[in-house]
Amino acid sequence: MARWLSHSPLWLPIPNSNSNPNSRVLQYQHAYRAQLRVRCSEVGEEKEKEEKKKRLSEQSSWEAKDAQGRDYLYRLGKEADNMNIAVGQRAGVIDSLFVGDFLGKDSDIVFDYRQKVTRSFEYLRGDYYIAPLFMDKVVCHIVKNYLAHILNTKVPLILGIWGGKGQGKSFQTELIFQAMGVEPVIMSAGELESERAGEPGKLIRERYRTASQVVQNQGKMSCLMINDIDAGLGRFGNTQMTVNNQIVVGTLMNLSDNPTRVSVGQDWRDSDITNRIPIIVTGNDFSTIYAPLIRDGRMDKFYWQPNLEDILNIVHRMYEKDGISRDEVERVVKTFPNQALDFYGALRSRTYDRFILKWIDDIGGVENFGGKLLKRRKDQSLPVFIPPEQTVDALLEAGYSLIKEQQLIMETKLSKEYMKNIDD
16 A cells, blocks of 8 residues: 655655565656656646736737747847846846836836937928039938949948038038938937947947838938037047047948948847948038048048028028018128028027017016916916018128127137236
8 A cells, every 4th residue: 555755745655665675666756757747747738828828919029939948028138238127138137126017027128219319300391492512412422322232333331511610511411301201310429429438439330220220110211410520529739539539430430331230239140231321421620530531432522612692592592481582682691791601590580689578578577587488377378479570671780790799709809818827
């Protein structure tokens, strides 16, 4: 008669002590294995039922397992170089105690992707003039890069647009993007430096891959644009070259040489091919930039200096809705020659000054302005602001005021007065 070992996690029969010892061992082993198979089968069925309940969909790629049994979230977290739970699971780094269960183990896996870095230009409303020479250069560069795989020639990845300050390089480029339906990723020189070494270079590669994802996922043309690149990478006088300057230059050179393989720190995969994305940079003086970066094989350079005809057309389109004729625009432009395009846009802003001061008086003066503007009830509205009527005389008056300020800056040079004893 068999007895049962009640304190074992598996109920096992123990043979009578009268039987052969070898036979008792064999019986014990057979019974143990049988009980173990039953228990494992039950546990497997329960686990399978639980996984089926938790699956979002039978066709969900997020829960698909690889050969090692790791799902997509694990792989995404492993390839990322940070350990934030907003990215995904990371083995041995994030304790389950700190992940939480209220909204799921990872409630916002696409947090980084919701921070939209592309530009769609809904704010560009109106009929603006695009200089034909400028448009031809930008359009040709974008199209050549998208057709580079079928052209029997080497195509520079970067277009460098340089010229005087305030000549509309960035604005004209954005107008072309809007006309072509391009959704670009735009950076500034302020993002080319960081307190941590390597961050700006990594950011450029990430933005480049983001533009590639726009092409792949949305079916739209995209490009990477860096404004005022010489302010971030240029060498002026005794300025110090930093590690980040060197890494950014090296990153742009590497992108130019290998535009379809871009690493952001993850494991290399043979299937990870990035779309070729054209890069456009703007600046004032490219002679301050590292020479191998701006060589002809990597960067196609375009000097933008609008002629009188371009300036007249751009400014006339700017004031056309105000009823200013082309002859009147020509009079204003010729009264203030050798000025940048943004000067003629600043004329309009200066004509508003007197009317804004009058509007502040109408709502109770400077003392009550903050309360009226920010603390009013929802059913209260501010007094209607009536914009000034633009006339040639008003524009000329504003122009003379701006010229006076320019001359004061150039002639006074208070910094020299303040530092007059520095050389003693």
